[in-house]
Amino acid sequence: MDFIALDFEIANNDLSSACSLGMVFVDGNQKVKEKYFLIKPPKLKVEKSFSQVHGLTEEDLKEERTFDEIWEEIRGCFTKDTLIVAHNAFFDMSVLKSCLLHYSLEVPEFFYACSIPISTRGLNGFKVGNSLKARVEHFGVTLDHHHNALSDAKACADMVLKCLEIKQRKSLQSYCKTYSSIPVHSFADLNPQTTFYTRIKRKNVRKSFPTVSVSDITPSTKEFDENHPLFEKNLVFTGELSTVDRAEAMQLVVDKGAVIKSGVSGKTDYLVVGKQDPSVVGPDGLSSKERKAKELMKKESKIRILKEKEFLQLLS
Known part of the structure; x- marks a missing residue:
């Protein structure tokens, strides 16, 4: 051959x-x-x-x-x-x-x-x-x-x-x-890669939603598709995702060339919203990140709020 x-x-x-x-x-x-x-x-x-x-x-x-x-x-x-x-x-x-x-x-x-x-x-x-x-x-x-x-x-x-x-x-x-x-x-x-993404060690600081340090998430690839909609976009996560672990979701995102941020700002492109704990965020179910994003959207900010299904569709 x-x-x-x-x-x-x-x-x-x-x-x-x-x-x-x-x-x-x-x-x-x-x-x-x-x-x-x-x-x-x-x-x-x-x-x-x-x-x-x-x-x-x-x-x-x-x-x-x-x-x-x-x-x-x-x-x-x-x-x-x-x-x-x-x-x-x-x-x-x-x-x-x-x-x-x-x-x-x-x-x-x-x-x-x-x-x-x-x-x-x-x-x-x-x-x-x-x-x-x-x-x-x-x-x-x-x-x-x-x-x-x-x-x-x-x-x-x-x-x-x-x-x-x-x-x-x-x-x-x-x-x-x-x-x-x-x-x-x-x-x-060849010294092979053995895992698709690196699992993050976390401490359960809240009873429902463990935190993930943004600084722990680094790309597992050097090759990015520059045409992917997430390439060089700024993303923020809030709440718990039901179909994918938060750390895994962040890893998949940075492997598309995106940047994960810990807080919402005028430079944020996407806020990914998962399930919230009412005992933490209040009866309206909105986290502080989502509230801030909605305020910025009123000022014609480019930020877009994504539910989990929309996020997965954009990712794939």
Whole structure:
């Protein structure tokens, strides 16, 4: 194979919780084969926020094979002779290595590259967000079902092939050698990320709503989609969210390139409002943050108040 494009989806915060894998095999600059697997993750725990992204549930996965069983079928694909490609490859390679380590499987030696710098060279100076969706739209590549692992892997492969065509290179290997800004990494040397977001240690200072320190929330990625509606926006949270933990929600937000603030001001773009404790905020159910936001809105402030459902829709 010239290269194999792949994509993982995960079931929960643990990167060993792979729940689907798509693989597209490219030889002679043609897609020649594809594989798609649903994977039963350890403990069969699918968190709601992850299911909302890829649509998979515990019911979908309960009868599927575990990763160690699937690995027996695909491990021969991961050799020094074939380059593995993924969009935001550090994430997918971290998932793969976390799964191997979880099941005490031998770590193979192979090389991988990320399609973000690969496609950046093909942009020829155009400024396009780093997300797979933004990149494939620019190149006119079809993405049928975003966050379906096989659909994402096919789009990644097509985008790489489009870049080879634009730059008139015969192979991905020669393409990567031509441009020093495209690193090719050794999988054996990878120090993997093991969790999707960092859980925050908190003290229950109120009986219902534990606090989260804004300073504890830092991005877990260096790549941001500059076209995402939350990119470089200022957000404030108030109240308890019912479908996602506050710390998790904040982590997802900063990973979109947003900035979390502790208080509402004229620079606030969004106030995310969850369930309030009447014994704390009073009978009208409004926190001091929401009251201040409403006062600012009367003065034609740009701030927008989001209920939890609206926030999740904007996030995804």
